[in-house]
Amino acid sequence: MAPQLGADALLFVGDLSDGDLRLVKRITQLTCPVAVILGNHDRGKDRSGARLQQQLTLLGDRHCAWALRAWHAPAVGIVGARPCSAGGGFHLSQAVQAVYGPVTEEESARRIVEAACRVPNDWPLVVLAHCGPTGLGSEASSPCGRDWKKPAIDWGDRDLALALERMKERRRADLVVFGHMHHHLRGGQGERITFHRDRAGTLYVNAACVPRTGLDASGEPLHHFTWVEFEGTVPTLVSHRWYRPQGDLAYEQTLHRAGVQGGI
Template sequence: MLSALIHAHTLSFLSSFPQPNPRLCRPSMASSSLVRIAVVGDVHDDWDLGEDTKALQLMKPDLVLFTGDFGNENVELVQNVAALNFPKAVILGNHDSWSTQQFSSKKKDRVQLQLEWYGVQDMDGSAKRIYDAALGTPEDHLVILLAHNGPTGLGSELNDICGKDWVFGGGDHGDLDLAQAISHLKETTTFSIPLVVFGHMHKELAYGNGLRKMIVVGTDDIIYLNGAIVPRVKRPINEQTAYRCSVDTETSLQASNSNGTKRAFTLVEILNGHVDKISESWVSVVGNETTLEEEYILFKSNGQSSL
């Protein structure tokens, strides 16, 4: 529950945190402009400020969106994300908790405590918060929704964009509040909502059952994008450019980074108020040299959608 809402020229968050400085958040999303958005899917401890900055400088996004799951108690990583010198918006996930410090011997449901912090008591209240945040959008601007998990109603097969891949038979794991908010916005406003971005449901399915669908084009032309490419960093394991996806120690991480990495982003281009292209992009970073190593087209505006 709870999503971030983005519209030009500022970023609005559904939380009690301070609003970002408008001078730092001016990727123009007026419907007559071209906007490039880089989506960083669930990080899970795979973020390096220097390496990822180099990769983003190659792609030149107007805005960077983070779908959460930075890593439990990984304060240093979150500080490095905050230091990224690009306009950005962030949503937290279920792997962004702090559990080692116990403040009371009385235990209360942690999810409920988090919701109470935001003044949310139920799904309807959460949907209303999302809806109300959108009402301040200027008429000539687009609305893009950023959430950790996607909305319900996008399929129940295990490989669907929010499908349960960890139980036999699948099931719809989408969030009801986000679906309600989107539906209410469509019914009662004239806002253009070209894109809903989220993560949580990893591209690689559990138990080696294949890959997840990462794009859904709704009947109303809203595009639902899952950016959870996990792990998002590949590191070389030998001189023949074979890559592995994770390392075990800080020492090996530093050593492998010195040999180069490939880093995943989902790149979205919005032209004249409509999503024109979406691609899964892997950027090679070796020292100060960056190249677009791999690109998989997920969507083109001619109506072709793959993966």
């Protein structure tokens, strides 16, 4: 249904499947600009890295781990963070090490910053990650808060937080998009906070609505997308949207609108 939405580009925050290649192949068939960061589940149960490498080969430069994915129409720079993150600070799975080598926390942050430095100043600078950074709160309901085990702690990525802080020396990120931490909290604890704006003005949005499909009150299917609009480098609208299969909008939860204070 991507063509019906009228979006200029699509970003995928990972955990596409448990190593199943079918969805990856469908992504490669999309005609609009696409950027992907794979998640910790995308390697499946394969620790050798072979299944991960198959997906990377299919995606080509659509997968932007530690790299810049840029388009001129629309003009936007997408900077990929560490691939296949499981959150919780910094850890490389055996599969990731088999494909990328023994990357350190410092090296990971450096690669993200170097990619960001290549984005022109008049383009939106978007960081695409599987798990968000540390520093967004340590409650279970925080954007990257651990909700499946007590005590609740900050389960974000340290290398991403380090990179975002260093990026401010030249230019802060305009938007950080991530997933991994599901909107519905475990054990009936409620809903996760999915939007944050820091003091520097960077917006953070958690797009991990799981499952991404559901039914409305009448039993009609709905599909979830996180929607962002820019004017120049300024994100003017961030919202969670639920669409019907035909592409018409059924419901929208506005998280941020430029000029409106007190976003959710």
